[in-house]
Amino acid sequence: MPVARIESLDHEGRGVTHHEGKVIFVDGALPGETIDFSPYRKKASYELAQISRIVRPSPQRVTPRCRHFGNCGGCSMQHLDVAAQASAKQRVLEDALWHVGRVKPETVFAPLVGPGWGYRYRARLSVRYVPRKGGVLVGFREKKSSYVADMDSCEVLPPHVSALLLPLRALIDGFSLRDRLPQIEVAIGGEREEQMTVLVFRILEKMTAEDEAALRAFAETYALHIYVQPGGPDTAVPFWPMPIPELAYSLPDFGVKLAFAPTEFTQVNHGINRSLLRRAMSLLAPQKGERIADMFCGLGNFSLPIASLGADVVGIEGADALVKRAARNAAANGLAERSSFAVANLFEITPESYAALGRFDKMLIDPPREGAMELVKSLPHSADEAAPSRIVYVSCNPATLARDLEVLIVQKGYRLRGAGIANMFPQTSHVESIALIERA
Template sequence: MIAPVTIESLDQEGRGVAHSEGKVIFIEGALPGEVVTYNSYRKKQSFEMAQAGQILKQAFGRVTPRCSYFAICGGCSLQHMDARAQVATKQRVLEDNLKHIGKVEAELILPAIYGAAWGYRHRARLSVRYVAKKGGVLVGFHEKRSSFVVDMRACEIVPSRISRLIMPLRELVGSLSVRQQIPQIEVSLGENVDVLVLRILKPLTDQDEMLLQAFADQHHIQFFLQPGGPQTAFPFYPQNAAELNYTLPEFDIVMPFHPTEFTQVNPAMNRVLVRRALNLLDPQPGERIADLFCGLGNFALPIARRGAQVVGFEGSAAVVCRANENAQRNRLARNTQFVETNLFEIDEAWMQAQGYFDKMLIDPPREGAIAAVTSLGKEKTAPGRIVYVSCNPATLARDAAVLVNSNGYVLKAAGVVNMFPQTAHVESIALFEKDAVGTL
């Protein structure tokens, strides 16, 4: 008989971490401080993966999951944890990664940023499967540890108007001749239009097109069709729909985007994140500031609005083109320049060739920005202030170690942004300075 274990912490997937007989046990559905039994589904020499069984001692922060599909859906991992406790846990994850991976400690822990815990997700990729045994088409997220699609009829983390479309979408796709050639529906919501991108592996018939048009009219959405990769998505119906965009009202910025381009899934939190980044960076008129992994200009354009000269670097030519268009749209072209660059391959020679930057903002993907931070070296001409926005505390900690221990920066502040409530995803922001160049 397997003895109960005490949960010590959560890992980066939201699983409880315990130790038993020299092994690390990762237990889904368990919270720190709880005593639980568990059922292992994967056993290795040094660790096991398991599902919680009985909760013999319950954590104070445990709550009843709001979603009836929580036990099987892989879309969320922390619905059984109070929203405030989720934020506190994410803050501890950030601090632990900085301490144990980066061997650094922030002088100041910033207050956590958090907002609505439900209905926040304005971007989602829903899988579609025709399953005769389930009565037809399924539309939703994958089951935990499976390629199967959850037989779901609603979703609590997308806006209610999108949740209400899940069942009508199941019926719509089931009525199409290509119902077995539509593997996914991408949801992309803007200020004035809701876009659904259908991934189609086979051309539509005239009847299919009529059904899509009727659905779009009835539910006030716009369909895009995607016959190939993300870049092949094109507007299908209605052609005269409102522009897909998000806004940053504090900076008088409207940001058009293509529905398959990367934008933050939580626009409310993105606005607060941009505000905090700008407050930490404190751009001034006349300063020259680099924005690495600039994307569509989410940070670059607000920085430019403050009067600084911004050079944004991004690896995709198409995204650079879009960033330039957005700068033109917002009358900021004179203050901005966007350059296509593979930021995973840059070095000190490349960095020096870009000229002097007063400050820098870095917002990399999960892989982090090790080449970029290494390329700064110990040069006195390196930026005096760096704001680093991260979606992976482990790679942030790794890069922080380089900035602090090799490049001579001080980690002045760090904190979390709860961009993804009900999940274990940790979004964070950190401030590095060469010297004391101002106040927070």
């Protein structure tokens, strides 16, 4: 059986080593460990493997807190100390910047970290009726599988949501349409004293009167607010109790509060979101009189803090509903005069359509996983007076961040002043990061 020493972690949290000219990716292995491994998939240049025996464990290896770890696909790094997880993600970011983008930051920012457990204020739970497993299952998907994990608790969900998993199974198991309910979305807003938890039930057929009565009783027993969703996200409507107040989260550092619908995108980790905003605003340094673009602005998570610091912000977003939400949030916070929002497909932007937006002094970019390639290609060269003097780029994908930074640094003449990670998703391999780009 092959023996190897693990060299690093990859972007999926697997241990990486080399053996007989191949790269070996080992599930659950940690850097510095010596292990026996057993391949389960072989390709010409690499193999996927599992640990057969740990010969010498890493001092950073810990016992996973969750008993479903390894089966549930929601987490992949519970076996690594949470502080070490941040360091590992920083290395993933730096490796991507160099190997994908051929760029290095002048400064590596200290990781932004927070609580390692109970942090997920948003979640999408799968539901499946499985008679051979005793009825309905509610939870995350199994690792590398479309099956729903048989779980009765979750350590990354807030405790009161984790405690709902078994009652939800019993509730849905009693529904007449238990095999027509594939998903429950969780959204939490407010502070501890006024915390509000919404469950959005994706129900594909009309409920019977008995189903509706059971769902109302469930909401009242557990102090929940219930939406039902017969189709896409836009079809979600309040169900019980009525009327349902709006969800919202606050950003105390900037004196703003943002309302959101339960199916609209918000960050899952409220604490790290606040830390990320503090760093972003420190790096961007909005000033009165500046005109700043917030590209992929969503419902105004970055736009409103920019405006609260005195700059004029222009938020651009592809989803009309989010643009309207951002404008309402700006008005509700008294920031409408310093905020404007527009709908545009930033994946199809051109130098000409970018120029039509007018000159921006600075820019914040916060794209989805696909990155912002067409946007960065459309920016003027940094030597051009029309180019933003400073860009803060927030990313949820190190590979597309690195690709886009190569354009900004190599082709557009900017400098990568700094970059670092925010541990938005502890216990997972997900890497959230932030980079500062300035004129040379």
